[in-house]
Amino acid sequence: MTPKPAAKPARPWFSAGPTAKRPGWELAKLPTNLMGRGIRAPEVVERFAHGLRLTREVLSPPDDYVMLYTPGSDTGAVEAALWCMLGERPVQVIAYENFGLTWLADVKTHLGLEPEALTAPWGELPDLSKVDPKKDVVFPWNGTTSGVRVPDGDWIADDREGLTICDATSAAFAMDLPWDKLDVTTFSFQKALGGEAGVGVMVLSPRAVARLDSYRPDRAVPKVLRIADKTGFDRTLADGVVMNTFSVLTIEDWIDALDWAKAEGGLPALIARTDANYAALAEWVERTDWIAFLPDRPDIRSTTSVCLKFVDPRVAALDEAGQKAFVTRFKTLLEGEGAVYDMEPHRNAPPGLRLWCGCTIETADVVTATPWLEWAFQTAVGELAQSADG
Template identity: 75%
Template sequence: MKPARPWFSAGPTAKRPGWSLAGLPTDLLGRGIRAPEVVERFAYALRLTREVLQVPDDYVACYLPASDTGAVEAALWAMLGQRPVQVVAFENFGLTWAADVRDHLKLDPEVIEAPWGELPDLSRVDPAKDVVFPWNGTTSGVRVPNADFISNEREGLSICDATSAAFAMPLDWPKLDVTTFSFQKALGGEAGIGVAVLSPRAVARLDTYRAPWPIPKVLRLQDGKGFDRALATGTMINTFSVMTIEDWIDALEWAQGIGGLETLIARTDANFAALSDWVERTDWIDFLAVRPEIRSTTSVCLKFTDPRVTGLPAEDQRAFVKRFKDLLEDEGAVFDMEPHRNAPPGLRLWCGCTVERADVEAATPWLDWAFGEALR
């Protein structure tokens, strides 16, 4: 018995149950990106995004090119430089943001690091400084358990990469000044468009501060007066895909129809629980995240514990993962379960809300089978 929908990629993630390309409207394809009907469709999608994600009324949201990466970069380039910067890095993308701040913006960030599977000492976060951090480490399976480390009386901005947390975990909006995500994660949208949600404090930074470096047009959040408020209405910085927006609207309307954010989180938690049950009863695998309270419920990263694998050189462990993956995909049982290329060898299965619990449960015997076969 195989999963009915054997898609466990961490991005783009599985489409919603019942999704069909034929179900997407096509009447606006081929229209100009500034046509009133197209502009309204983008605006509608942004309104739906705010409603489903329960964004506070005094926050604004806007689209950015290049998925979550583009949204994070836009915030870094436009807002950093006024205050000292800290970057929390406990997986690949935190390390990437730290490198960008240091090597490209030529700032001198304090990097608060932890090894794979651990969370750094968040008590080191300084409310007088801007802080950049991922809520959920897509490549490590580690998440912050809450935002208590961010002060309500902070002077700096909190810039949160929430791409594998949004729509799947509760976000503490009063603690977050910039929150970014992409279509391709928790709701199974297509790649290429990111979203940045800005608090009044973030908008004030854009209104009163100009970074000393030139900012590329596709990352530009400001006009001649400060924050470009047209962006908050759904206006596009450059030409976006109308089909991608229609696909995003389809995902959001599905989310609303099944009960909204609370249901999305409950579905995610149920999927994680199903996989967790299997991990607990399986002696050759364990969570990469050491402590239960910091384990991701979406991008679940696992490590091998069997000495027949862990005793191999790193290159041979990666070859083992490839055999494991090939066995599963040749059977059409589980697709895209390999970890990020920079992560330790192991498995990574997406358990977000568009995945069905029954498919997680059906996948686990195949994981057991593939492990035994790959050892031969």
């Protein structure tokens, strides 16, 4: 029997969303003076606008790009872009993980369009050379559920005619995003900075704003996705006005996260923290014979939502149901000890492990977690052998 490690992570939260709060976070430190005020009160609108200004300050998109909030987290932000912008020209959807496949299905079944699908198996990336600059393209920058990311933006043409609609929810604040290549960029509070769920952010290039100003889809757009009015892009949204009632406490939590990000050193420091966490986990993976990265190619491996697969023959020989049961046991062992929480993969992903390594995670906690992963594996595989013998 493998002995239990002596130390536990100080902050054992490795969920891919909502992710761990920033180090030192305390609910009691959030301002509450605007609680109970109306969402249209000038002071509340200004607070939401302040959150947008801070977001811009940390991410540094071009000055002529605009930002706005959407309901429904990153999902709502992506859907708002799809419903309000697509249909003017042909569409391609890059689908190599769960959410790319979701956008593909929505474009086809709900919008009634005929998108071209560029797909790849879990852990792989489609052939990006097939992206047509004359078409709109929808894609995740980082596949939260597959641990795969696009390596760069070189495959996006500078003289493109179509729009690039990028789901960047598990990449923003953790990876460099080439803003000149991105026309619509979406993310949520709940991912890289550990904010509360329910609110999405959309960053629009001048080309995207021009599409909203000139194109009117022939479909009815639900109110919570409606970022354009009869005259075009609803510019009040870029000033902190929101489409429906948002939680004031949620925006205060977001502002708290952004203030922390600035104090840490801004985007370069956030990326450095993420890279250090990934490097610590990668070092353990490389020296451990029963686990491997789900993506074989190092250049497309995510540094935030790190997805791993079992390569031990005793586990790999199990059918899918058996492997999922093994993951459940693995999770139960770890969480029963309070050592590592929420390390299971997305429900639609292959059985394995997934650990969030974004900037709100401490590298020391990644290092301390790995002996617990080893203990859980050896314990679970030992139980598997006993079951087979019995």
